[in-house]
Amino acid sequence: MKNLNQSIESHYLKEGLFEDIVNRLKNQNIDLNNVKRSDIAGADEFHVRGAAVSKELANCIEIQGTSVLDIGCGLGGPCRMLAEEYDCNTTGIDLSNEYIRTANELSKLVKLDDKTTFIQGDATQLPFEDQSFDVVWTQHVQMNIPNKKKFYSEIHRVLKPSGYFIYYDILTKGKGEISYPMPWASNSNLSFLSKAEEMDLYLTDLGFTKKQSKDQTQAGIVFVDALVARLKECGPPKMGLNVLMGESTKPKLMNLLGHLKNDDLELKSGVYHK
Numbered sequence: 001m002k003n004l005n006q007s008i009e010s011h012y013l014k015e016g017l018f019e020d021i022v023n024r025l026k027n028q029n030i031d032l033n034n035v036k037r038s039d040i041a042g043a044d045e046f047h048v049r050g051a052a053v054s055k056e057l058a059n060c061i062e063i064q065g066t067s068v069l070d071i072g073c074g075l076g077g078p079c080r081m082l083a084e085e086y087d088c089n090t091t092g093i094d095l096s097n098e099y100i101r102t103a104n105e106l107s108k109l110v111k112l113d114d115k116t117t118f119i120q121g122d123a124t125q126l127p128f129e130d131q132s133f134d135v136v137w138t139q140h141v142q143m144n145i146p147n148k149k150k151f152y153s154e155i156h157r158v159l160k161p162s163g164y165f166i167y168y169d170i171l172t173k174g175k176g177e178i179s180y181p182m183p184w185a186s187n188s189n190l191s192f193l194s195k196a197e198e199m200d201l202y203l204t205d206l207g208f209t210k211k212q213s214k215d216q217t218q219a220g221i222v223f224v225d226a227l228v229a230r231l232k233e234c235g236p237p238k239m240g241l242n243v244l245m246g247e248s249t250k251p252k253l254m255n256l257l258g259h260l261k262n263d264d265l266e267l268k269s270g271v272y273h274k
């Protein structure tokens with residue numbers, strides 16, 4: 001029987017992911033010696049609103065030139081964006097071996113491997129010394145993590161004094177039953193949604209000071225609505241989240257959209273100071 005981390009890794013697993021992305025680039029006649037971040041942008045940020053929201057988060061603090069840890073980094077799109085556009089030195093960690101292999105290969109492909117490092121590991125047991133990073137960043141990850149206390153205390157531990165924690169997350173309003181599959185979980189056994197108040201309590205108990213919090217739900221609904229409409233009208237795009245979710249893209253997005261519209265789930269971002 002699989003343990004939880006193995007089940008979560010299986011949920012996200014898409015074998016040959018990097019090769020699939022390369023084939024999609026070739027099919028669009030993109031020169032493999034000159035691939036740009038924008039060529040892979042549809043697939044390498046696995047959260048609602050992709051690069052647009054990542055840039056919005058980056059602009060919340062003076063992030064230029066800092067060292068950033070992205071926890072649950074997926075394919076590494078946000079790390080590459082921070083490396084290229086904000087001159088950050090970025091490290092990404094993720095449970096998925098296939099995502100980490102793909103993240104490293106994609107960084108080589110777009111020639112950002114000197115400023116991005118990706119390693120496989122568990123967010124609740126970070127393999128870094130205390131006070132290693134100026135900024136810790138996480139987007140759409142904690143829904144897979146039952147031990148929130150350990151997750152946030154690890155973030156606090158690896159942040160330098162006066163460092164910033166930036167999050168962008170899906171949270172529950174604690175009302176109705178959630179329908180699955182969702183992008184982060186095929187069933188409820190892989191999903192550990194928490195409320196915004198609970199997250200805030202974990203963080204303030206650790207000594208963090210809340211600097212900013214923003215409701216991102218409406219912007220998220222507009223984005224997912226458009227994505228679903230395009231999927232229905234035109235079918236899967238050449239480089240989109242369908243690269244990661246395959247056949248289940250539409251049901252997962254429709255479940256997410258329904259629960260955001262029903263006010264069962266919310267999207268939030270925020271900044272905390274150590």
Ligand SMILES: C[S@@+](CC[C@H](N)C(=O)[O-])C[C@H]1O[C@@H](n2cnc3c(N)ncnc32)[C@H](O)[C@@H]1O
Binds near residue numbers: 072073077096099123
């Ligand atoms: C929805 S994806 C988001 C990926 C990335 N943050 C992004 O926005 O592009 C969630 C990611 O969290 C990772 N993850 C889930 N549980 C984790 C854990 N305990 N430790 C590290 N990564 C984890 C998954 O492997 C997956 O890549």
